[in-house]
Amino acid sequence: MTADTVLRDEGERFGRYLIGDSVSPMLVDRYVSAMRSMHVLPEGRDRRLLGLVERHPWLLGVVDGGLALRRPGSVIRTKLLVMSAILEATPDYTSAFLPTRRARIYVVYAAFVGIRAGCKGLIGALLVSLI
Amino acid sequence: MDVADFIVVGSGNTGAMAAQTLLEGGATVTMLDVGRVDTTYRDLIPDADFVTIRAGDPGQHRYFLGDTFEGIPASTVSTGAQLTPPRAHVSELVARFLPVLSDTFRPQESLAYGGLGNAWGAGCCVYSDSELREAGLEPARMRSAYQTVADRIGISGAQDDATPYTSAGLTGLQPPPDLDETCSRLYRRYTAKRNGLRTRGVSIGRPALALLTKDQGERKAFAYRDMDFFSDRDRSVYRPWITVDALKSDPRFRLVDGVLVLRFEEQADAVEVFGLDVRTGERTIHRARRLVLASGALGTARIVLRSLGSAGHTLPVLCNPYSYIPCLQPGLVGTEVAPRKMSLAQLAIFHDPDGTNADVAMGSVYSYRSLMLFRILPQAPIDFVDARILMRYLMPAITIVGIHHPERPGPGRSLRLETFADSPTSDRLIADYSLSDVELRRNADRERLMIRSLRSLGVWAIKRIQPGMGSSIHYAGTLPFAADGRPYSLRADGRLAGTGSVSVADGSGFRYLPAKGLTLSLMANAHLVAQEALRRG
Numbered sequence: 109m110t111a112d113t114v115l116r117d118e119g120e121r122f123g124r125y126l127i128g129d130s131v132s133p134m135l136v137d138r139y140v141s142a143m144r145s146m147h148v149l150p151e152g153r154d155r156r157l158l159g160l161v162e163r164h165p166w167l168l169g170v171v172d173g174g175l176a177l178r179r180p181g182s183v184i185r186t187k188l189l190v191m192s193a194i195l196e197a198t199p200d201y202t203s204a205f206l207p208t209r210r211a212r213i214y215v216v217y218a219a220f221v222g223i224r225a226g227c228k229g230l231i232g233a234l235l236v237s238l239i
Numbered sequence: 240m241d242v243a244d245f246i247v248v249g250s251g252n253t254g255a256m257a258a259q260t261l262l263e264g265g266a267t268v269t270m271l272d273v274g275r276v277d278t279t280y281r282d283l284i285p286d287a288d289f290v291t292i293r294a295g296d297p298g299q300h301r302y303f304l305g306d307t308f309e310g311i312p313a314s315t316v317s318t319g320a321q322l323t324p325p326r327a328h329v330s331e332l333v334a335r336f337l338p339v340l341s342d343t344f345r346p347q348e349s350l351a352y353g354g355l356g357n358a359w360g361a362g363c364c365v366y367s368d369s370e371l372r373e374a375g376l377e378p379a380r381m382r383s384a385y386q387t388v389a390d391r392i393g394i395s396g397a398q399d400d401a402t403p404y405t406s407a408g409l410t411g412l413q414p415p416p417d418l419d420e421t422c423s424r425l426y427r428r429y430t431a432k433r434n435g436l437r438t439r440g441v442s443i444g445r446p447a448l449a450l451l452t453k454d455q456g457e458r459k460a461f462a463y464r465d466m467d468f469f470s471d472r473d474r475s476v477y478r479p480w481i482t483v484d485a486l487k488s489d490p491r492f493r494l495v496d497g498v499l500v501l502r503f504e505e506q507a508d509a510v511e512v513f514g515l516d517v518r519t520g521e522r523t524i525h526r527a528r529r530l531v532l533a534s535g536a537l538g539t540a541r542i543v544l545r546s547l548g549s550a551g552h553t554l555p556v557l558c559n560p561y562s563y564i565p566c567l568q569p570g571l572v573g574t575e576v577a578p579r580k581m582s583l584a585q586l587a588i589f590h591d592p593d594g595t596n597a598d599v600a601m602g603s604v605y606s607y608r609s610l611m612l613f614r615i616l617p618q619a620p621i622d623f624v625d626a627r628i629l630m631r632y633l634m635p636a637i638t639i640v641g642i643h644h645p646e647r648p649g650p651g652r653s654l655r656l657e658t659f660a661d662s663p664t665s666d667r668l669i670a671d672y673s674l675s676d677v678e679l680r681r682n683a684d685r686e687r688l689m690i691r692s693l694r695s696l697g698v699w700a701i702k703r704i705q706p707g708m709g710s711s712i713h714y715a716g717t718l719p720f721a722a723d724g725r726p727y728s729l730r731a732d733g734r735l736a737g738t739g740s741v742s743v744a745d746g747s748g749f750r751y752l753p754a755k756g757l758t759l760s761l762m763a764n765a766h767l768v769a770q771e772a773l774r775r776g
Contacts, residue, residue: 125624126623126624126627138300142304142308142311145307145308146307146308146311169622169624170622172622172623172624173621173622173625176619176620176621176622176623176626177620180617180620185617185623188623189311189613189616189617189623190308190311192612192613192616192623192627193303193304193308193310193311193611193613194300194304196303196611196612196613197299197300197303197304197611198297198299198300199293199294199295199296199297199299202293202294204627204631205293205611205612205627205631206290206293206576206608206631207574207575207576207608207631207632207634207635208575208631209573209574209575210573210632211573212573214573214632215572215573218628218629218632221625221628221629222621222625222629224625225621225622225625225626225629226621228621228622228625229620229621229622232622
């Protein structure tokens with residue numbers, strides 16, 4: 109596979125992870141372009157972690173949460189930040205990023221999300237330390 | 240062209256004010272400036288508010304992220320990390336032409352047209368008489384100069400508890416901009432608990448801002464688009480290039496851009512200024528009868544050290560210690576954000592422990608949304624998906640308080656030049672900046688008191704972030720005012736000691752740096768320095 113193909117696959121995977129849906133080829137191209145501009149190169153443990161989430165995309169959330177706790181400046185987190193920024197600066201996804209009025213009961217969901225994030229972080233931290 | 244009466248170095252807030260005063264006094268002026276401008280993004284930004292742009296402009300990624308994705312910061316807490324792509328030209332070429340080596344001091348300098356004024360938050364504060372005296376400035380003359388500058392740049396503000404710290408004595412202010420729900424809620428609670436807080440030395444009020452709330456000439460009233468750190472299209476926020484643009488229509492004014500001034504030499508009847516053309520690398524020479532340096536405290540230090548032939552000499556430096564504190568108002572979680580917003584500070588909080596307005600810490604309260612989530616998501620110690628869901632929910636309740644502390648000279652704060660072959664200027668600044676344990680404790684105590692005060696108003700601090708020395712972007716005190724004319728000092732009139740025709744119009748002379756925003760005082764001092772230079776003829 110060429111480097112661009114790898115980045116394209118990675119962009120699609122990260123986009124789907126972040127927004128829960130496949131993203132357009134235009135945004136994937138933008139991600140590839142960003143990676144080329146920013147020279148974000150994985151080495152060592154980051155390369156192994158990228159390989160892991162490539163084989164098991166369902167682990168991405170756990171790895172992301174673990175890295176947020178253990179190594180927030182890691183290459184995978186940087187790549188996810190770039191894809192998140194690209195999605196945020198796209199009209200199609202504006203509603204996923206701008207605040208909106210929520211019913212009071214939403215606090216229950218927010219608490220659930222917070223607990224979920226904590227669990228992912230703890231499991232992920234353990235996983236990251238093993239890789 | 241004939242030899243100008245004055246060369247002014249720099250087009251930032253102080254250079255613009257000095258040049259205007261010199262021209263109004265009948266002099267001819269040549270302004271030397273590197274003058275980087277943003278030509279990439281400025282015309283891409285629609286004349287619309289943040290939400291409309293976000294929902295409708297397919298090209299928004301260019302100015303929100305940047306063509307080379309420079310708007311996605313590697314670190315969100317370093318100096319200058321909050322510069323948006325349309326403001327990135329503020330720091331363009333700086334690393335190459337103004338290198339600084341330091342582990343403890345990370346300054347932000349600028350070679351842009353308008354200098355650091357392009358990224359100014361527009362906060363205006365007058366110093367109290369005691370602050371002015373300690374800084375080496377003459378109170379009566381500064382009061383008059385404050386008014387002159389206020390009339391030139393246009394200031395809006397209110398009469399409230401912030402007034403003694405921001406706009407005391409100023410007349411002709413425009414009405415303050417409207418508060419959004421986040422800040423008006425905080426202000427209402429402060430009003431209810433005002434007496435208790437004032438007894439602890441804490442006051443909150445509306446900041447004075449270099450922002451028009453009514454049309455003034457070609458400048459338009461503020462439109463609450465929340466795009467203030469992206470676009471200056473309506474010119475409602477004052478930027479120094481507005482003044483320089485206006486000066487260009489005067490035939491006695493000439494702007495020479497692309498020139499980085501390296502040093503000067505005084506002659507019998509003139510001063511020669513040696514520069515570097517940043518586009519071609521060629522050396523340039525410019526002559527005038529007098530020279531006014533307005534390159535900022537660090538830029539002027541470089542020029543003076545080179546000119547006086549003593550690069551290894553150590554100069555003092557002052558910089559306000561700075562922290563910022565993301566806070567939450569729980570009552571606003573999950574609420575809707577009104578479309579009318581502003582990115583500038585809406586409230587100011589002051590800690591004046593003995594009520595003398597002499598040793599005051601200042602916090603600026605922001606609740607802007609155009610920061611965009613990607614700039615804060617990495618701060619959350621959780622995965623991006625859940626961070627986005629939670630931050631989106633919390634965003635309407637997020638308030639950011641930036642706290643500046645006053646700063647006095649002390650050991651461990653110094654600059655010097657050293658030879659550096661890799662720089663086009665053949666040198667670089669070596670800087671050290673450290674605070675004593677006593678100072679660190681004092682600042683931490685102040686921040687804790689402000690945090691407690693905010694908590695009593697329903698504003699909960701999430702964390703305290705200290706981006707490091709240099710991040711306040713307030714620099715001064717490299718050539719402190721001294722009456723005895725000692726080397727590397729300024730006379731009260733701004734003249735560089737040991738010279739007859741060189742004045743310094745930036746903050747190099749300030750012997751003390753109050754926590755209150757210094758820009759208005761810098762401009763007022765620049766006006767006075769220019770007046771004195773005119774008077775000497």
